[in-house]
Amino acid sequence: MKTIKILGTGCARCKATIAVVEEVIAENGIDARVEKVEDIQDIMAYNVLSIPAIVVDEEVKMKGKVPSKDEVKALLQ
C-alpha cells in the first residue's frame, strides 16, 4: 500500500489537490492511504518551496500546483 501525503496549510489550492488525489484513488481502486500534513514545521521537513505538494512513500513527487487527474495517475503508477 502506498502512503500519499498532501502538504498544504489548508489553502484553497491545497484542498483542491486533496480532492483530485482522492478522486483518482477511488476511481482507479488504488491501494493507498491519503494523509494531510498541515503543520508548517512538518511540511518544511520535506524542504519544499511551494505548496500544495504531493509526497508518495516519503518522496516529493509534485509541488506548487493543483495537478490534473492524469498527472496524479502517473505519479501513482
Add this chain to the structure above:
Amino acid sequence: MFAWIQHFADWLVYDLLSLEHGTHLAAALDFFVYDSIKILLLLFVVVFLMGVVNSYFPVERVRLLLTQRRLYGLEYLMASLFGVVTPFCSCSSVPLFIGFVRGGIPLGVTLAFLVTSPLVNEVAIGLFIGLFGLRITAVYVLSGVLLGTVSGMILQRLRLERFLTPWVQQLLAAGKGGGDGAEEAAPLSFPARLPQIWHDALDILKGVVPYVVAGIAVGGLMHGYVPEGFFERYLSADNLLAVPMAVLLAVPMYANASGILPVVQVLVAKGVPLGTAIAFMMGVVGLSLPEAMLLKKVMSLRLIGIFFGVVTLCIIISGYLFNMLLS
C-alpha cells in the same frame, strides 16, 4: 487594436439588447462588456509570456542562483525581479520564506522577494496594461521592483534575524538545508515545455477570472453611477494627508490584484490622483492582516510590525513620487 471589441460591446448593448443610448445602465453595461473582453485577452497574453519566463526560472532555481552566485549587492534587485516572474500564491509565502532563509539567503533579500511577489506579477501586469496602458504599467512595475529592493535593503540593515520565531532560528543554526532532490531537472526544449506552460497559464487565468469580472462589474457600476469628480473633494492631490490615509486604510484589507485593480481604475477616472490610488492598491495587495497571520508562524510580532512598518513607509513615499511624476 481594440476597436473590434468596442464594436462588439456596442452591438451587444444597443442592438441585441436594444438599450437606449445615454442611459446609465447602457453606459455601465457597455463599459463592462468592453473592459471584460479586452482585459481578459491581455491578461491571458501576459500570463502566458510570464509562464514562459517562469518555466526557465522556477523557485528552486532562483534559490540556487541567489545562494551560489556572488552578486555584489545586486542580490536585492535580483530577488525583487525574481518576485515578479514567480507566480504569487499567498499560501506558499511561508514555505518559500523558510526555504530561502534556510538555504542561506539573507533575511533582507528574502523579504525583497516577498514584498515584490504579490505586488508585481503576471496578473497585476496584465491588468495594468489593460486598464492604464503601457506607460503607467512600466512606471508601476519599476516602482514595485524598487519598493521590494529598497525595503529589503533597509530590513537587512536592521539585523532582524533574532526576531524570527525560535524554531526557525533553530533551523538556521542547524546549518544549510540542502537541495530538495529535484533541483535541476534535465533541460527541456521549448516545444516540450509548451504544454505545461499553456496548462499553467489556463490554471492561473481560471483562478482569477471571477475576481476580475466581479471587479470590472463593480467598476462598471461606479463608472455609470458615481458622478465625475466625486472623490476629488476628499482625496485631491493638494491634500497631503490623502496618500498616508489611503495606505493606512488599505494595509489591513486584503484583496488580490485582480479584484482591486478595476475598482482603482474607476477611482482614478473619477478624480482620485493616480499615485494615491496606486499606493492604496499596493497597501491592499502587498500587506494585509491575513498575511500577518500567516507570517506569525515564522516571525515574532515585533518583526512583523517592523516589516509592515518599513514597507508601509516605502509605499507612502512611492505614492507621493507617483503623484509628482504622473500628474
